[in-house]
Amino acid sequence: SYELTQPPSVSVSPGQTASITCSGDKLGYKHVCWYQQKPGQSPVLVIYQDNKRPSGIPERFSGSNSENTATLTISGTQAMDEADYYCQAWDSSTGREFGGGTKLTVL
C-alpha cells in the first residue's frame, strides 16, 4: 500500500507560521487533502485538491504539493489551531491513504 510520512509533532508560537509536511513517492502526481482533528471530535477537511479551502475554513490555512512532498501551512497560528493534522492522498491506485498524523502544539 502507498505510504505517506508526516512528522509526529510540530510546535509553533502563537502568531507564527506552522508548516506540516507529508511525503510520499511521486506525491505531486496525486491530489492531497488535509484534515484537522481535535480530541473527541470527527475530522474536519481544511484543504482539498492540494491547495483549495472548503467554505468556512480560514484563509490562514493553505496547502501546496510538488514532487514528493505536500505541505500544510498555517499562517498566524492561533491557539484554536492546536490539533492533530492528517494528510490524505487521492487517486485511483492509492485509494484514500492517510499519513500517520502530526500533533500541532501552539505554545
Place this chain on the structure above:
Amino acid sequence: EVQLVQSGAEVKKPGESLKISCTGSGYSFTSYWIGWVRQMPGKGLEWMGIIYPGDSDTRYSPSFQGQVTISVDKSISTAYLQWSSLKASDTAMYYCATPADGAVGRGWDYWGQGTLVTVSS
C-alpha cells in the same frame, strides 16, 4: 443540511459478528462515494474502503481487504460496515465520510459522528 448519522456504540465479544451503519441525508446519497475510516484508541486515521451507492462499486484498502465488508442500501440512504468475526484488535472508533461533490481529490467534507466499537471478553 448534509448529515451522516452513524449507529450507536457497540460492545461485543471476540468471535461475534457486527454491522454498523451510516445514514445520509440532505444530499444526493447515490451520487458520491462514501468512505469508512478506522481510528484505534490514541492512534491515527486509517482508510478502510469506499463504496459508490449508485451501483455498489466497492474498493478496499489492502490492509482491510477480507477483514470487513462494506455494503449499501440506497433505498434507505444507508451504508454499512460489517465484521463476521470480531477480534479484540477491532476495538476502535469508526467513521463514515463523504465529499461535497464528485470532483477527483475533493476530500471528505462531511463526517459521521463516529461509532465506537469495543471488543472484549
